[in-house]
Amino acid sequence: MGASIDIGLDETGRPVGIDIEELLATRLLVQGNSGSGKSHLLRRLLEESAGLVQQVIIDPEGDFGTLADAYSHIVIDAGDYNEREIARMAARIREHRASVILNLESLELEAQMTCAAAFLNAMFDAPREHWYPALVVVDEAQMFAPSVAGDVPDPVRRASLSAMTNLMCRGRKRGLAGAIATQRLAKLAKNVAAEASNFLMGRTFLDIDMARAADLLGMERRQAERIRDLERGCFLGLGPAISRRPVAIRIGATRTFSRTGTHTLLPMPEAAAEDLRDRLFADEGNAPAPMPPAPRPQPIAADELISSIAPAPMAAQPAIFAARQEAEDAADAIDSEAVIVSVLRDMMAEASAASQPDALLYQDFSVRCRMQRLVRAPLDLEGFRQRLALARGGVFDPSDPVWVPVLDAAARLPQDMYAPFLLIARAAMDGQPCPDDAALGQAYGTSSPGRIRRLIDYMEKQGVIVVRADFGGRRSVGIPELGLTTGAE
Incomplete structure (x- = not known):
């Protein structure tokens, strides 16, 4: 194996490893009901691989912020920034290979999906010279790639689903390796789940989810009952980065913990029933004033946070600007119209072009233009739609x-x-x-x-x-x- 990490122990007590290099090429899907230990598994994976690969974490519940205390992760509180600033940060992250946690905890579902889509799309659209390997962990992936329409507007759902599809289907060539976790396979879009080659299946009870998990693990339907009997923190693993045959794994301990809550019992308050009644029904006028809430930390300005993501040394700035100017001058010498015509001809020659949405085709168009040595796409989305309509007519x-x-x-x-x-x-x-x-x-x-x-x-x-x-x-x-x-x- 290549750069292998220890994820836990099998049924005989032997360590089970995950080959990180293989994982980057083949992606990972984690499934398990709430309380099965998915977040613990992801935390173990992140801790053990922190020194091996860049990590980007989409964190809808604020579970992973404590990683920044022990490792070099930068926490981005998404509620403090707008969509354009989030996209700028994502581009900077790819350029400087910074490990970050995108904390979406303070946002409503619709805003979480919009923010995650902008962040993932900006990472996906990074210039070719910034296509460094990165492990992109998405917790509660069914929120960002739902299998059916929900309560959010359809354009928001399509944008989020498109970004997740790009991550899992086309991200490998750009160095992006998706590691997604979901409570239910039935809630996750099939074209997103199908692109993973490594699986860690935790406890689940619904027949439809057990059947799909058994199919992914190559198990017979009568063996699917085994998935229902798994203990918390235990998973069945399969895939080129884990094992060629299904293996039961008890996930190892972690060094950091979530701040969001506890699963253990706490002692009840030692107070007589009369005292509790007096406290519950006390006259509000005589009740002691509540403690003022702790002041919320002032958000870091977007420019300051962006500049903190591995800024280039001042001595290197002139060389960087000179290199960029040289690249732009070289791009200006290229006939952009000829590139547009050539790229559109190649795209229309592919059978899939007729069925894909314009937004996905525009991303493909942008990448193809950059491969033709253009610094940026020569058309914006609206201009591309017009040229695409003409190209479809020949x-x-x-x-x-x-x-x-x-x-x-x-x-x-x-x-x-x-x-x-x-x-x-x-x-x-x-x-x-x-x-x-x-x-x-x-x-x-x-x-x-x-x-x-x-x-x-x-x-x-x-x-x-x-x-x-x-x-x-x-x-x-x-x-x-x-x-x-x-x-x-």
Whole structure:
């Protein structure tokens, strides 16, 4: 094995190790009901690997802040900063390989999901030269990658799910290794859970969760009852970084502890019933004044916290600025328009491009542009959406004189209708039959015949096209502004 850490003991009392190098390449999924010991397991993993790899912890409950007392982690209290500042910190973290804890405890669920999405996306979008290995631990992952819609707005859920999907599906090439923990597999999005190759399954009682856990561990259904009988702090482990066969592990002790509460019994107060009654029902006017709450520490300014994340020595600043300026000058010498056309052609050649959301495609576009030695993406998200709509209609270079009058004719349509209109225009220019409903629907992003009919009706009402049908039911489409007509289809 490579850089192995001791995670606990098996049933015979022998140590069980986790190969951190293998874990970075294959990711980890931890599952167990509340009280099964998931947070303890994650804390053991973080403590043992603290000196081996950069760690980034998404902490929705404030459980892991005590790691900063014993190790070099920096705690970021998310409630003190806005979304832009959080993204700047995430970029700085990747650049300087700082281990951090993003504490989301003070935020409501919707704000937690928004903040985590901004943080993870900024880490994911870091420049290629900052793709250092990092272990990204996400506790209560079902909150950030839910399997079904919940009480939060759909755009927030989609953004959070997209960020978690990027972490687990595409993060490995960028050095990001997800280690996620969830109370229930049924609550976690399947495409997020499926990307993990290492599993630590704790106690669970629901049949659906036991069945899924048994499937992931390669156990027969009749053996799934074993998962129900696990003690607190015991997990079944499997994966290339742990063991090639399922192994029972009792997680070892930790050096730090959570501040959030205790699971042990405390002695009851020694007071007579009359004294307790007097205290509970005492006249508020005669009751002693309550102690004032402890003052909350003043939040650290965003710029100050960002600068504290491994700032470069002052002597190195001129060299850094010179290197950046040199990189920007080199990027300016590259024909960005040619890169855009080339990247869009490559993306449209992939079958998956038709079904992926624009936000994911834009991230892919940004990475491909950086691989072409551009310092930053040459288009913002809105500009990319416009060029993507044209590319789906077969127009990669809108400055081409052939397409200028066609795009002028399309200007009266919404952006999402550009692609089907351009298919019709191309067919008219080539003297080909009108594209059928399936082709128009694929360009428009739908398979509904009703939506395709409404699409054609809308274009005709706007005066952009004229639809004709002969007695045989064959359709041809004219474009009055261009003086062109497709063949009959």
